[in-house]
Amino acid sequence: MPTKLLLNNEHIPGINTLQVYRNNGGYASVEKALKQMTPEAIVEEVKISGLRGRGGAGFPTGMKWSFLAKPAGVPRYLVCNADESEPGTFKDRYLMEKIPHLLVEGMITSSYALGCNTAYIYIRGEYFYVSRILENAIAEAYAAGYLGSNILGTGYNLNLYVQVGGGAYICGEETALLESLEGKRGNPRIKPPFPAIAGLYGCPTVVNNVETIAAVVPIVNNGGEAYSKIGIGKSTGTKLISASGHINKPGVYEIELGIPVEEFIYSDSYCGGIRNGKQLKAVVAGGSSVPVLPTELILKTAAGQPRLMSYESLSEGGFQTGTMLGSGGFIVMDEDTSIVKNLYTFTRFYHHESCGQCSPCREGTGWMEKIMHKILDGHGTLKDVDLLWDIQSKIEGKTICPLGEAAAWPVAAAIRHFRHEFEAYVMQPSSIKDVKHYYRLNNIEPIPA
């Protein structure tokens, strides 16, 4: 039985209520942290655990926490990033919907560790119903004395708020999120300063993903040492993977980091293989921003080693032959999938979501989408493929926030690994007769001339 730390109680009826949650060991970490541990000791446990940010970048959480500036007389904030808008990623929603108290508990324990008396959960607008679930859970926690003033009689005060966003992908970028939380336009800030020094309302702030904060609960309960024994190498603990695409059993799976990709795709405990008996063609392993890999490179590294579900193994080979674990949005494509069409969808998304502050991303994302549209329409040429390559290289690394890179990488990877498909597309436009049908199916409006 694989270890589960977050979703172990997901099937217990009523686990979304405080009563049932507590009967199953819930809120133990709050009791333990507030009554038996100092904030520094918790930060230390998180460091020992090796927990890495689950929002995409994989930055060590303990280290991030220890960077938090602590000037006297200035409030500090913990902000939970529940904006989850990366195409292919839906794990945070699953967790908040099923076990909302796990996030609330993690917020309390983490806030205590960071010395925050106010904390926020910023949730994307489309998850409106989930925000209701969270608000109910928070109300229950207030009533039970886990939130508010003098929590459990320890003298620690914490207020926790849910803020619903307007439904913009860019508001998942941590500084855009903070701007939005302050009630402004969700534009990423130019760094430095980093949030750890000047974040929300100019005060030191930690921004963490939902899953990262939830993982603090088992770390405090069982100790960082125990957590670090799960997983492989520097990829410790468990990870929620949002599996989607042409598989028999799409859904959210909690895996121990380090299981082979092949096992994840084909085992009945996870995705259950490719549906309709088809062959695997390609996988986007960590949400739409990370490079797509063809079958031979996703199952094995270029060196012939089995590829594992871990930060290190997935990125082995750099972008030439590797990819990233990212946010764990695992999109599987079977042999019938057109990479060209898939890429069009991605370019369309990033064009739509660019905030428009910096020139390369604002202009480049729209340009790439238009070229992809032209190719899909059957008017593309070989030159367009080269142009796409050139445009993505001129966006990458020249932007304010990583959305520019997130828009460039999928284009680069699709051309790097599937150039032949683009060439076929531009040389035999007849192969795309179904374009109109594709538009109707996906409710895409043709771009105005």
Next chain:
Amino acid sequence: MPKVTIDGFSIDVPEGTTILQASRILATEGKMPDAHVPPAMCYYTKLKTSGGYCRTCIVKVSKGSEKDPRPMPKPVPSCRQTVMDGMEVQNLTAPDLLEARAGVVEFLLINHPLDCPICDQAGECHLQDLSYENGNAGTRYEFARRTFDMIDIGDKIKLHMNRCILCYRCVKTAEQITDGRVHGVISRGDHAEISTYIEQAIDNDFSGNVIDVCPVGALTDRTFRFKSRVWFTKPMDAHRKCDKCCGKTAVWLSGNDVLRVTARKDKFGEVEDWICNECRYDKKQIGDWTIEGPRKIERHSVISQNHYESLRQLKVDISNQKKLLEVAHVADIKQN
């Protein structure tokens, strides 16, 4: 004081100076040819939090500092990156950086209407300069350019959003020097546009300065619109007693007619002092002004092809010429 080297020219600057500021100091002090100063389309010294948006000022940091000599992995915006002791920066000397900058220029131009022949800014437009100096001759963009409707911001300012490069300077001007912010950005991505709260069209004493900070022809002076090409007018330093602003301006003459009044700008295109709307719009008689003499326009744009430079400036400095030749050589590399 940290020492920074830009394209081989070194200078000690105070802690917290940005690479762009350091290179401007080098150029102002005559220690480096102007051409080595990175172009800046969105940064504006007088406006807090400006810069970082347009990415034209990117440079390559080939050595981070004395302590940590590793090069920086990506090009950095020189208007935001502060110097460290021992930092080495490459601008014109790095062909890959010039290529990256040409990319940025191309992005800025793909949706720009290129309507210079009918644009009042032509001749003193930073985007013109930028594309002449850093861009490519042709365009690879073949789709329809995005368009917006023109908007009158009050009765004195025209907003021609098609030409805007979203440098955010006017937004910050409205925020920081006029009272009551009525300027902002709406919409997202390449549909983003500068907007005012129309019913409250900018109406206060310093609003006209948004015209001067605009690097392109997006915000123009309606009292001057289509009156003359700038290169047919004579810029003169002038002043008057004004109780609202410093009263020191540049008036642009045709014969004895004052065609327009602007703030005085330095060679990097930044105003020396903000001026009020009264001076800008209402004092259009030559008798309103005490004329000090011809204004030197030190910029490299079309307008400097005119004859207003003082003779002092035309004096040839041999050492500078030599450096400039090297620059020309780099430009050759870029073209090949």
